[in-house]
Amino acid sequence: MKVIVPLFVLAILPAIAVTVPMLPESEFADTEVSTNVAFNVERSDARSFGVSMAFSGTLSNCAQVAFGHDDNGDGDLSAVETRFAIGWRGGVYFIEDVPGRLRLEEVADAERTARQLVLDISLNKDYAPKHMAASNECGTCFSALSASVPSWLYGKDWNLMKVTRRGVDAASERIDVECRYKFFRIVIR
Numbered sequence: 001m002k003v004i005v006p007l008f009v010l011a012i013l014p015a016i017a018v019t020v021p022m023l024p025e026s027e028f029a030d031t032e033v034s035t036n037v038a039f040n041v042e043r044s045d046a047r048s049f050g051v052s053m054a055f056s057g058t059l060s061n062c063a064q065v066a067f068g069h070d071d072n073g074d075g076d077l078s079a080v081e082t083r084f085a086i087g088w089r090g091g092v093y094f095i096e097d098v099p100g101r102l103r104l105e106e107v108a109d110a111e112r113t114a115r116q117l118v119l120d121i122s123l124n125k126d127y128a129p130k131h132m133a134a135s136n137e138c139g140t141c142f143s144a145l146s147a148s149v150p151s152w153l154y155g156k157d158w159n160l161m162k163v164t165r166r167g168v169d170a171a172s173e174r175i176d177v178e179c180r181y182k183f184f185r186i187v188i189r
Contacts, residue, residue, distance in 0.1 A: 032166035036076055038159060049121045049154055051086055057108065057115035059091040061167025068098075070160040077162035083155050086119055093117055095134070095142055097152040106141040117141075121149075127156045 055063040064087035071081050085096045093106040108115065115137060122131040129149045134142040145153070 032164065034162055034164040037161045037163070038070075038075070039161060040159065047123050049123065051117075051119045053087065053115070053117045055088065055115050055165075056113050057088045057091075058113055058167070062089040062164065063087050063115075064089065064164045066098075066162045066164070067155070067158045068160060068162075069155070069157045075160075077160045081160070082162070083158065084152060086117065088115060088117065093136055093141060095119075095145065097150065100152060102152075104142060104144065106136065108136065109138055112137060121153055123154060127154065129153045 051065055053063060053065065057063065064085055066077055066082045066085040068077050068081045068083040070077060082098045085098055087094060091108065093108060094103055096103045117136050119134045121129050124130045128151055132145050132149045132153060134145070
C-alpha cells in the first residue's frame with residue numbers, strides 16, 4: 001500500500017511523500033483488512049473531490065472507501081462515525097448515506113471480475129456538491145444522483161477516510177484507490 005499525502009506546514013514548503021507498507025495478510029480464510037487516512041477537507045483549493053477504485057470483484061468480497069469524522073479521536077473511522085461510503089459488496093456497486101440509511105446499488109456484469117468504479121464530485125464555493133458523475137467498467141452508473149446531487153456526498157467536517165477489503169478470495173486480489181483534490185491526492189495500492 002502506498003499513501004501519498006502532501007503535508008503543508010508553510011505555503012513555501014514542497015509536498016512530502018510518505019510510504020506505508022501493504023495491508024497485512026490475514027491468516028483466516030474470511031479476511032478483512034483496512035487502513036485509515038487522516039485528511040483536511042477545508043482547503044481552499046478543494047473544489048473537486050474524486051474516488052477511483054480498481055479491484056477484483058466477486059460475489060464473496062467487499063471493497064469499500066468510507067468517509068466521515070473521527071468523533072472520538074482514536075484514529076479509526078467506526079461505523080457510527082461514517083457519513084458516506086462507496087464501493088463493492090455482494091456482487092453490486094453501492095453508494096451509501098450512512099446516517100440517513102440510504103443505499104443505492106448498481107448491478108454489475110456477472111461475467112467480469114475486473115472492476116473499476118470512479119466517482120467525481122464538483123463543489124461550489126460553500127463546499128456543497130453541485131455536480132456528480134460516476135462510472136464503472138460498463139459505463140455510467142448512479143445516474144439518479146447526477147440529476148439531483150445530494151448534500152451528503154461531501155462533508156466539510158470529514159477528517160478521516162477508511163479503505164476496507166474483505167472476503168474469501170485468493171490472496172492475489174488487489175484494490176487500488178485514488179482520492180484526489182486539485183492539490184491533494186491519496187493513492188492506495
